[in-house]
Amino acid sequence: MSDKPQFQRIAIIGLGLIGSSLAHAVRAQGLAAHIAGHDTEADIRGRAEAIYLVDSMHVDVADAVSGADLVIAATPVGACSDVARAIKHHLAPGTIVTDVGSVKGSVIEAMAPHMPDGVHLVPGHPVAGTEHSGPEAGFAELFRDRFSILTPPSGADEAAVESLAAFWRALGSNVEIMDAEHHDRVLAITSHLPHLIAYTIVETAADLETELEAQSRDDDVVTTREVIKYSAGGFRDFTRIAASDPTMWRDVFLLNKDAVLEMLGRFTEDLSVLHDAIRDDDGDTLFDVFTRTRAIRRSVIEAGQAGRFQYTENGDGED
């Protein structure tokens, strides 16, 4: 909290989980004198207005960014190019433009060419999220104790980078500065590949009933109802991340293609080693791998990144 807000007007473009969480967090920390909002979808705008998410809502994105000293594109990464084109004539010199996308190289490619002189493009990525979407999904604490990665292009204004870093720190994040290409490789393994795998296994399970039924009624059919019923055995953990926003994730995979395909190639090789170990009754290989992976979990917990969820004896809330 400070007496004088860090920004006069923050424009948030896109009012999904991240955009709405930003609105809550900015308000909670008093970081802006005014929060302007925009979303391309009228339905989203209406729902955001119903919960008083922003101070002013704008049908035209140009109106939202006019007079803003911080503009945050909280859209799927595939929309960043359109956003840049739509706002470029309405940005005052000194304005910081950033985003929250999970891919950074393509965001720089999409936005940098449109930035007027004196406007500071500093792409960013808060490594935080839930499987929920929409303006009602946001909450002020989403970014607390999470990492926010900034990937300023070479030659970026240092004061603008520091200002944006201070903004994220005020929301509770730990800020890291990183090259965009490196960011995209790190996220390919820590986030993009895990999502791809989760989507795949949920698809495999969902298809089981249909495929088997199509073969023969005599087969031992595993039904979708059974898959869901017994999901506590492990499958449910995958359904959570496979419930993430489809548009956002389509864009991530298309725009971080090279790094994702590279990591997928490595994964497929490792999976084939375990496949062969099972086929060949090679218990030692299985045991060795399962012992190594256990140590990684301990490191995740020690790094404080295991999540902010607690077991409750009586609750039956979503994990």
Next chain:
Amino acid sequence: MSDKPQFQRIAIIGLGLIGSSLAHAVRAQGLAAHIAGHDTEADIRGRAEAIYLVDSMHVDVADAVSGADLVIAATPVGACSDVARAIKHHLAPGTIVTDVGSVKGSVIEAMAPHMPDGVHLVPGHPVAGTEHSGPEAGFAELFRDRFSILTPPSGADEAAVESLAAFWRALGSNVEIMDAEHHDRVLAITSHLPHLIAYTIVETAADLETELEAQSRDDDVVTTREVIKYSAGGFRDFTRIAASDPTMWRDVFLLNKDAVLEMLGRFTEDLSVLHDAIRDDDGDTLFDVFTRTRAIRRSVIEAGQAGRFQYTENGDGED
């Protein structure tokens, strides 16, 4: 709770997460006049005794089961054959022998031939667990609102099956009766394949640094430290289930080989469809799959199987 315990003496063989949770739950519900415990490892026995987990601890498994009217093998499934051989001469007629393993066909094969006349083998599987192991990991509520599947062999004593079903219901579980072969196929997709995939991706991430470093120092190295640091993007969900007990999971994969390899084959095909969609910039296929998988998550939540964890604003507990 009842005035007269359902069993006079319950013998729990194996005092890991499931065995110790059973001891807590049996005691909490007053289901046994006496709980006898055994573990092959002296260290585990000592730790269990230190927390007064059972009423009597036995170095020799034969002593644990003598006089028991319910014997529960809570060992890795690969050990069931040894257990059956060690206890067979010490079981009184009328005793119910069960287990808690995640594979059922092989347990029947391993144990049934050793059961004396009048002893009732009714294999079981509580679909519940955490990534923690050892006698300190157990808690009485583990089985509450979870499914426990019983797979009685053909011709099993109906009264024994009903008695074991009543036991699990008293621990809070919903009981389902199922053919062992069908159980093994259902669990292959809902539990075994998810674990295999999780182990694999954690292995892939852990190997990244080493492999890349071996190639060239000029490469853009993603370090293990970075993987852990940014794991909140999705990877951390996999580390949790990849931290499960290595011995237990080695046995599961070796003993449910056919069903696991079949489900793995389907998964690999589905993964290759998504691989090609990314490679070919086919956003429509990605969007369609990601939309379908979202519906499955809703069903898991509606079925009350999403987990008993709640978000806490300030907690930083393990999820």
